[in-house]
Amino acid sequence: MLSLEAILEARPRVRETSRHTPCEYSHTFSALTGAEIHLKLENQQRTGAFKIRGATNRIATLTQAEKDAGVVTASAGNHAQGVALAATRTGVDSKIVMPENAPIAKVKATKNYGASVVLHGVDYSEAAERAHEIEREEDRTYLHAFDDPDVMAGQGTIGLEIIEDCPEVDTVVVPIGGGGLISGIATAIKEQRPDVRVIGVQAEGASSAASSLEKGELVTLDSVDTVADGIATRSIGEQTFPIIRERVDEVVTVSDPRIATALVQLLERSKTLVEGAGAVPLAAVLFERFDYDEDEVIVPALCGGNIDMNMLSTVIVRGLVETGRYLKIRTVLTDRPGALEDLLDIFSAHRANIYGIQHDRTSRDISMSDTEVEIDLEMRGHDHVEAFLEDLRSEGYEVDVLV
Structure with a gap:
C-alpha cells in the first residue's frame, strides 16, 4: 500500500514542474458555514489542475x-x-x-x-x-490516470503542503473520481496526523466509490452523468479502493445543482474559477453533506480550474436558478393592445429585471386570439420568486416555470 515515504520521495521530482499552491483562509465561506475554511487552490496549479x-x-x-x-x-x-x-x-x-x-x-x-x-x-x-x-x-x-502508486504518490504531495501551510487543520475534503488524488492526500495526512479527518466527495451521477464502500467490493457503474467531468469515472481503481477504505473517514455525494451553486459562489464571492470537480468539496461543506463543528478548521481541495466556457455559462445559469436569481416563465396573453403592458406592470412592482421576451402567436397549444410569451428574469432570491409568482397567479395569469 502507498506509503508516506513514497510521497516524500516524489516531492523533489514533482517540484520540477508543479507549483506549491496556496491554502488561503476564506472569510466568506467561514462566515457562511461557521467553520474556519481554508481553500487549497490547486486550480492555480500549472496546467490548471493537480494532475x-x-x-x-x-x-x-x-x-x-x-x-x-x-x-x-x-x-x-x-x-x-x-x-x-x-x-x-x-x-x-x-x-x-x-x-x-x-x-x-x-x-x-x-x-x-x-x-x-x-x-x-x-x-x-x-x-x-x-x-x-x-x-x-x-x-x-x-500511464494510468489514478490506479498507479507513483501517480498517487505525486498527488500526495498536496497533503504534505496542506499539513505544512495549515497545521491546525481538522478536516480535509477531497473530490473522488478514480481515487488517486484522495489516496495520495489521505496517505500523506493520516501517516503524519491520524487525528485529521479525510472526507471524500463524489458527484451523485458518478458515485462509484460510495457504492463500492457500501457493498464492500469494487462497483463499476453502467454510466456516469455529471457536470463534474473531471471525476466522471465509472469505477475507482483496484489499488485506490483499499486505500480509500482504510484511510478515508467518510465518502459523501453531492448533486449537480449543488455543485453549480458552489461554483457560482466561488466565482462571485471569492473571484475563484474552478471546474465542476473543483467545486465538489466546497459543495459538500456548504450543503453540510457531512457533520462538522463550529470553528472546525476545514480545507476543501479545489482540484482544478479547467472548465470549458460553454459549460461555464450553463453552470452559471444553473447556479443562479438554484439560488433563486434567475427565472424563466411562460404565460399566455390575450392578443390585444396593452396586454403585455398590464403584465409588465406586475414585473415593475416587484422590481423583476427582464433579460429577454419572446412572443409566439403560432403555437398550436393556444387559441388563435392569444399569444404565448416566454420571459427571462433576474430575481433576488427564492422569497422574491415566490412572492412574484404568487402575485402573477392571483391576477389570473397561468404561469409555467421553465427554469
Whole structure:
C-alpha cells in the first residue's frame, strides 16, 4: 500500500514542474458555514489542475527504454494536460486518448502542451480501452490516470503542503473520481496526523466509490452523468479502493445543482474559477453533506480550474436558478393592445429585471386570439420568486416555470 515515504520521495521530482499552491483562509465561506475554511487552490496549479504532480512523478520513474518508446494514457482532460507537459519537458513522446465529448478547452490545451490527441468513446472508460489498444500496438507505456502508486504518490504531495501551510487543520475534503488524488492526500495526512479527518466527495451521477464502500467490493457503474467531468469515472481503481477504505473517514455525494451553486459562489464571492470537480468539496461543506463543528478548521481541495466556457455559462445559469436569481416563465396573453403592458406592470412592482421576451402567436397549444410569451428574469432570491409568482397567479395569469 502507498506509503508516506513514497510521497516524500516524489516531492523533489514533482517540484520540477508543479507549483506549491496556496491554502488561503476564506472569510466568506467561514462566515457562511461557521467553520474556519481554508481553500487549497490547486486550480492555480500549472496546467490548471493537480494532475501534473502525479504525471511528473510517474514519468520520472520510467526507464530510458520506456522513455524512448513513448507513453500513452486516457483522460477526460486534466491528466491529459499533466502527462503532455511532463512528457514534453523530458523529451518523451505522448499520445492521449480523450472522450469524444471532452471539453474543447482541455483538448486544445493538451495539444498545445505537445501531445497528440485521439478522441474516442463516450467517457473515460471507453477512452481507456482505446488507449490500451494503442499501448499494445505501439509498445508504449500506459500511464494510468489514478490506479498507479507513483501517480498517487505525486498527488500526495498536496497533503504534505496542506499539513505544512495549515497545521491546525481538522478536516480535509477531497473530490473522488478514480481515487488517486484522495489516496495520495489521505496517505500523506493520516501517516503524519491520524487525528485529521479525510472526507471524500463524489458527484451523485458518478458515485462509484460510495457504492463500492457500501457493498464492500469494487462497483463499476453502467454510466456516469455529471457536470463534474473531471471525476466522471465509472469505477475507482483496484489499488485506490483499499486505500480509500482504510484511510478515508467518510465518502459523501453531492448533486449537480449543488455543485453549480458552489461554483457560482466561488466565482462571485471569492473571484475563484474552478471546474465542476473543483467545486465538489466546497459543495459538500456548504450543503453540510457531512457533520462538522463550529470553528472546525476545514480545507476543501479545489482540484482544478479547467472548465470549458460553454459549460461555464450553463453552470452559471444553473447556479443562479438554484439560488433563486434567475427565472424563466411562460404565460399566455390575450392578443390585444396593452396586454403585455398590464403584465409588465406586475414585473415593475416587484422590481423583476427582464433579460429577454419572446412572443409566439403560432403555437398550436393556444387559441388563435392569444399569444404565448416566454420571459427571462433576474430575481433576488427564492422569497422574491415566490412572492412574484404568487402575485402573477392571483391576477389570473397561468404561469409555467421553465427554469
